[in-house]
Amino acid sequence: MRTYRVAVVGTGGIAEAAHVPAIRAAGERAKLVTAVDADPARLAVFQQKTGVPVAYQSLKSMLRTEKPDLVQVCTPPATHADIAITCLEAGAWVLLEKPPALSLAEYDRISAAEADGGPFASVVFQHRFGSGARHARNLIESGALGRPLVALCHTTWFRDQSYFDVPWRGKWATEGGGPTMGHGIHQIDLLLALLGEWTEVRAMAARLDRTMETEDVSMAIVRFASGAMASIVNSVLSPREESYLRLDLTEATVEVTHLYGYHNTDWRYTPAPHVTDERLIRSWSAVPEDVGSSHSAQLPHLLDAMDRGQRPPLSGAEGRAALELITALYRSAFTGTPVTREQLEPGDVFYHRMNGDVKL
Template structure:
C-alpha cells in the first residue's frame, strides 16, 4: 500500500479534511503541503498539524512532482479553473462541493477527465455512516420494494455574521445559495438512495438574509422510479436539522436529524412485517461500524487509487446533483415543470442567473 502525498488548497474546510479525512489514515495519506492566500491562517493550521510544506502559490503546488493529490477547498467561484488546472497537471483531484457553478462547467470538467492521468473525486461526505449505508444495502438487496414517497428537509441557520465573509452570498463567488452550498449534501443522499429525478417543480426565494442568492427553497420531484419526493430548505431555522424520510413498499427509512452528519446512526428502519425484518437482519446482521463523513470517503478514494474498489463519488454524481439545482432554478424562474435530463438547450445550462423565456 502506497502513502499518497496530499496538498490541501484552502485551510477553511481544508482543516476538516485533515482532521476527519487524513489523520485517521496515516498509512494511506501524508498531508505534505498547505496552500492558502491568508498567510496567518496558513501558518496557524500548518503549525497545528506540524505540516512543513506551506505556500500561497497554487501554481507552485501543481509544479511539485512529489504531490499525488490536490485537495481543493477554496471558495466555489474558482473550483472550475483549479480542478481543470490540477487535472491537466496530472494530479489526482479532490474537490469540495459545489464542483462548479453550472452544468456547462461540469461538462467541461468531464471532457478534461477523458484525457487526464489523474482521477477526480467530488466531495459528498454525507453518504457515509452506519445509517445511510445500511439503508443503501437494504435497498440494493431488493428488500425495500416499490418506492412510494419521500421528504428531505435542510433546516439550517445562517445569520448576517456568516455572510460577513466577502465571498459568501454572492452569485459570482458562492455560485448559489441554500440549494448549492447547504442542501446539496442531503439532496445527493436522496439521489444516492432513490435514484435520479425525472421531473421537477420548484420555487426559490431570498427571505432570511440580505444577500444575492436564495436562502429558502421548496421543490416537488417525480423520480424515475415513479416515487414522489418533496424538498424543503431554509437558512432561517432556529433548530438546525437535516432529515431524510423515505417510504417504500416494505420499509420506511428515517435519518437521524443531526444537521451536519445525517448519515450516522441512529436511523429508524421500520419493516412492514416480521418476514421483511428477517430479511433485513440477514443482510445487515453482520454489520461492521463505518466511520462517518470524510473518514470513510477518503479511505474509499485511496482504495480506488490502489485498484481495490470503485471511485466512491464521480463527476457524474456531482452532475446529477447540480442538474437538480439547475432544474429547480429553471422551474422557479419559469413557473413550469422541468423534465430531466437538463442539457445545453436549457437557458440555465451555462448560467443559473440567465433568465428563462
C-alpha cells in the same frame, strides 16, 4: 501499500476540521505534504496547527515543485473549476469540496480535463459513505423494503446575517446559490444515492429574511424514474436545525435524522402494518459496523480507485448528479415551469448560470 502525497488548497475551517483528519485517518495510505493559500497569515496558522512541512501561496509553484498525487480543494466555489483543471493537467487527482462548481458548464469543463485511467476529480459527498446509508441502499436495491413511493429530504438549518456578510457568500457569481447549493446539496446527493434518477422537478425559491442575492429557502417536488415522488426543503432560516431524510416504501419507512453527520443509531426502520416477521424487521437495523458519514469515510474509496487507476466514486456522472438536480430546481423556480433532464443542455442559460441571469 502505496503512500499518496496529498496537498490541501485553501486552509480555512473545512480543511482543518475535516480534510486533515481524513488524511490522518487514512494512516500510511496518505501523507499531507504541503498546503496552498493566497492569505499568508492564514497559511502560517494552518502550518503551525497541522505541522505541514512546506507551504505555498502559488498553486502552480506547488504543483511544479511538490508534484502531489492528490489535491484536496477547500477554497470558495468560484475557484473550484480553474483549480481542479490546473491540478488535473499537472497529473494530480482532485477531491473537490461541495459545491464542486458554479454550474453544469463548469463541472463539464472539469470532467473534460480528466484522462483515461486518471487523474480524475471527485466530489466530497460524504453522506453516501457512512455504514447506515450504505446498508439502507443495499436493502432498497435488493428489494427487501419493497418499492419506493414517497420521500422527504429536509435541510433546515440556521445561518444568521453575519454568515452571509462574508464577501463571496450569498452571491450567484461566487457561491452559485443559497442553501440549496451550499447546504442542502449533501442531503440531495444522499436522496439520489437511495432513489436513483429523477425525471421531473417543480420548485419555488425565495429570499424571505436574509440580505443577499440568492435564495434563503427553496422547496421542490421531484418525480423519480421509479415513479416515487419526493419533497425537498432547503432553509437557512430554521432555529431548530435538522437534516432529515425519509423514504416510504411498500414494506417499510426508512428515516435518518442528524445535523452534519450520522451514525447507525440515527437511522430508523418502521415496518408496514402487514410486515410482522420480527426476525426480518430486526435484520433491517443489523449493521455489522458503525462508520459515521464523514470525509474520513469517503477518502479510502478514492484511494482505492487511485490504487486501481479507475474512476472513483462521486466523479463523472455520479459527482454531477446533485448539481444537475439543483440546476433543475433553480430553473423551475425561476421560470415557474416543470423541468426535465433533457432541458439542461449547453444551449440553455441555466446550464451556464444557476440563476439563468434572473434576479430573485
